[in-house]
Amino acid sequence: MMENIRVPSRSSASEFRATAEAGANIALTKYWGNADPDLRIPANDSISITLDRVRTVTTVTFRPDLPEDQVTVDGKPLRGPAWERVSRHLDLLRDRAGVSWRARVVSRNNFPAGAGIAASASGFAALTLAAAAALGLELSPRDLSLLARRGSGSAARSIFGGFVLLHTGARDEDAFAEPLHSPDWWDVRDLIAVVSQAEKAVPSSEGHHLAPTSALHQARVARVAELNRQLLQALAHRDFAALGQAAEEDALLMHAVMMTSRPSLLYWLPETLAVMHRVQAWRREGIEAYFTIDAGPNVHVLTLPPYADHLQVSLRALPGVQNVIPCRPGPEARITPNSAE
Numbered sequence: 001m002m003e004n005i006r007v008p009s010r011s012s013a014s015e016f017r018a019t020a021e022a023g024a025n026i027a028l029t030k031y032w033g034n035a036d037p038d039l040r041i042p043a044n045d046s047i048s049i050t051l052d053r054v055r056t057v058t059t060v061t062f063r064p065d066l067p068e069d070q071v072t073v074d075g076k077p078l079r080g081p082a083w084e085r086v087s088r089h090l091d092l093l094r095d096r097a098g099v100s101w102r103a104r105v106v107s108r109n110n111f112p113a114g115a116g117i118a119a120s121a122s123g124f125a126a127l128t129l130a131a132a133a134a135l136g137l138e139l140s141p142r143d144l145s146l147l148a149r150r151g152s153g154s155a156a157r158s159i160f161g162g163f164v165l166l167h168t169g170a171r172d173e174d175a176f177a178e179p180l181h182s183p184d185w186w187d188v189r190d191l192i193a194v195v196s197q198a199e200k201a202v203p204s205s206e207g208h209h210l211a212p213t214s215a216l217h218q219a220r221v222a223r224v225a226e227l228n229r230q231l232l233q234a235l236a237h238r239d240f241a242a243l244g245q246a247a248e249e250d251a252l253l254m255h256a257v258m259m260t261s262r263p264s265l266l267y268w269l270p271e272t273l274a275v276m277h278r279v280q281a282w283r284r285e286g287i288e289a290y291f292t293i294d295a296g297p298n299v300h301v302l303t304l305p306p307y308a309d310h311l312q313v314s315l316r317a318l319p320g321v322q323n324v325i326p327c328r329p330g331p332e333a334r335i336t337p338n339s340a341e
C-alpha cells in the first residue's frame with residue numbers, strides 16, 4: 001500500500017517543482033459514460049491493470065512570474081480545450097494549497113498518445129501527483145485518486161499499481177480507486193498490438209457524453225456489475241479464462257455502445273478486426289489469449305507467460321500490425337528525481 005506522498009524539498013523559495021511518473025492502465029471492465037459528467041463520476045465500477053512499459057513522466061513547476069500555465073506534451077505546446085483541461089485541473093490543486101502561481105508543465109510519454117493506450121490515465125495521474133507534491137499538499141493515495149479522476153476518470157486507477165478497482169459513487173468522495181492486488185500477484189501479460197499511431201478523431205472525454213445516447217448503454221452498465229463480480233473472483237483465484245472472457249465481453253459491449261451512440265463512434269480499423277479474429281482463432285487452437293480494446297484501434301492481447309513470446313512474434317507478423325508493446329503489471333505512480341524537462 002502506498003504511503004501518503006512526501007513533501008519534496010523545493011528547488012528554491014521562488015519556485016515549487018516536482019516530477020512524477022505513472023503507468024498507463026488497461027481496463028478489464030471499462031469506464032464508459034458518466035453518472036456525473038461535471039465531476040467525472042463514472043457510470044459503473046471498472047477494474048484495470050496498471051502497466052509497466054507505457055509510462056508518462058511529468059514535471060510541474062509553479063512560479064510567481066508566469067502569466068499563465070504553460071503545458072508541453074511530448075515537445076508540443078498544448079492549446080485550446082486540451083490546455084484548458086490541464087489548467088482547470090491545476091486550479092483544483094492550487095485551490096487546495098491556497099496558491100495562485102501559474103505552472104510550467106512538461107510531460108513525456110514513451111508511447112503514442114491518443115491511440116487507445118490511455119495517455120490521459122498516466123498523464124493525469126502523473127500531473128496530479130507532481131502538482132500535489134510541488135505544492136506540498138499532504139494527500140492520501142485515495143485523495144490523489146479522487147483528484148486524478150477529476151482530470152480523467154481512468155487516471156484515478158493509474159495512481160495505484162497492479163490490479164485496481166475504480167468505484168463509482170453518489171458523491172465526489174465516493175468515486176475513488178483502490179488497489180486489489182499488487183503487480184507481482186499475477187504475471188498477466190498485455191501485448192499491445194499497435195495498428196495506428198494517429199490521434200483519434202473523438203477523444204474519450206467527449207465519447208463519455210455520447211454513451212447515454214446508445215440504446216445499449218443501460219444494458220451494458222447492468223451487465224458490467226456481474227462482470228466485475230466475475231473478475232474479482234478470477235483475480236482472487238488467478239483464473240485466466242474467467243478474466244479473459246469477462247474482459248473481452250466488456251470490450252465488445254463498450255464498442256457496441258460506442259457504435260450505436262449518436263453520432264456513432266467507430267474506433268476499429270480493418271487491422272483491428274483482423275487481430276480480433278486471430279486472437280479468437282488462437283484460442284480455438286488452445287492458446288490462452290483474449291483481446292480488449294480502449295477508445296482507439298489498437299488491440300491489447302491478454303495472455304500468460306508461456307504464450308507471450310510466441311504470441312508477440314505472431315502478432316508482429318500480422319499485416320497491419322506496426323509494433324507490439326509487451327507489458328506486465330506495473331507499479332503505482334511515484335515521485336521521481338528525473339525531470340521531464
Ligand code: PMV
Pocket residue numbers: 026027029030031032046118120121152153154155204205208293294295
Ligand atoms: O479516462 P478517460 O476519459 O480517457 O476514459 C477512459 C476510457 C477507456 O479507456 C475507453 C476505458 C477505460 O476504462 O480506461
